Amino acid sequence: MDQILKTVNITMQFGGLTAVDNVNITQSDGEILSLIGPNGAGKTTLFNILTGVYKPTAGQIFYHGENITGLKPYQLVRKGISRTFQNIRLFNDMTTLENLLIANPDCKDEGVFESIFGGEKLKAKRRNVVAVCESILETLKLQDKIDELACNLPYGKQRLLEIGRALATGADFLLLDEPGAGMNSMEKDELAQVIHYITKDLKKHVLLIEHDMKFVMGISDRVVVLDHGIKIAEGVPAEIQNNQQVIEAYLGKGIPDDE
Numbered sequence: 001m002d003q004i005l006k007t008v009n010i011t012m013q014f015g016g017l018t019a020v021d022n023v024n025i026t027q028s029d030g031e032i033l034s035l036i037g038p039n040g041a042g043k044t045t046l047f048n049i050l051t052g053v054y055k056p057t058a059g060q061i062f063y064h065g066e067n068i069t070g071l072k073p074y075q076l077v078r079k080g081i082s083r084t085f086q087n088i089r090l091f092n093d094m095t096t097l098e099n100l101l102i103a104n105p106d107c108k109d110e111g112v113f114e115s116i117f118g119g120e121k122l123k124a125k126r127r128n129v130v131a132v133c134e135s136i137l138e139t140l141k142l143q144d145k146i147d148e149l150a151c152n153l154p155y156g157k158q159r160l161l162e163i164g165r166a167l168a169t170g171a172d173f174l175l176l177d178e179p180g181a182g183m184n185s186m187e188k189d190e191l192a193q194v195i196h197y198i199t200k201d202l203k204k205h206v207l208l209i210e211h212d213m214k215f216v217m218g219i220s221d222r223v224v225v226l227d228h229g230i231k232i233a234e235g236v237p238a239e240i241q242n243n244q245q246v247i248e249a250y251l252g253k254g255i256p257d258d259e
């Protein structure tokens, strides 16, 4: 299996605090990888480094073998890396389709000259962009909500639309920050199906942060555990669930079912 992501001794310091400490992670092609750890473990900081929000204090990141350390978020999006956030960031007064269209780079790149003189070529390009976005809505089972304003979607569907916006950028690698946060168990089942479809059928790559252990253990091929910025364990879900250091990191109470 090809390696799609590799971090080498990634470190992030905020003043005297080391939020991420010499972390090495790898992700193979086709693998659903989850990042877990107690509050303050450094998960979001690592995500912010991987998506170019923070430049690491030390270490390197390789994507498909290319050193992408220090690239800006927009440069990483062009390389096919996109993310969602813990809190929903949709355009509430736009429809589901419009939310996807404005994330699509072909839509953004349309200049004034092209929009006036583009002719048939432009029309074909626009039709293609709409078709791509419609197929994303189908992937998310949101095709019947195509004209619905984002603000009128149920919460779980809004979270799916967030993933759709990341897909609409043309991304191959999706970093999902707590995609199941606030979802009920039915919505989480739907989310799991979507993530499964995106990775196993569409052959995209997913790295996710999630607090719901039942969800993580059900969907992940492999899990990486951070605690106080340090990688304390990695392995398949069954290994992680029985790892003494991981159990202790969660305050000695055992791994929670859902936080």
Ligand SMILES: Nc1ncnc2c1ncn2[C@@H]1O[C@H](COP(=O)(O)OP(=O)(O)OP(=O)(O)O)[C@@H](O)[C@H]1O
Pocket (backbone or CB within 6 Å): 014, 017, 018, 019, 037, 038, 039, 040, 041, 042, 043, 044, 045, 046
């Ligand atoms: N911009 C920042 N400036 C200073 N300290 C920060 C900054 N961002 C994060 N930290 C600190 O780094 C540590 C790791 O935080 P981070 O948000 O990455 O953890 P986390 O694992 O995502 O936690 P949670 O599960 O609660 O979201 C924490 O001690 C946090 O206070």
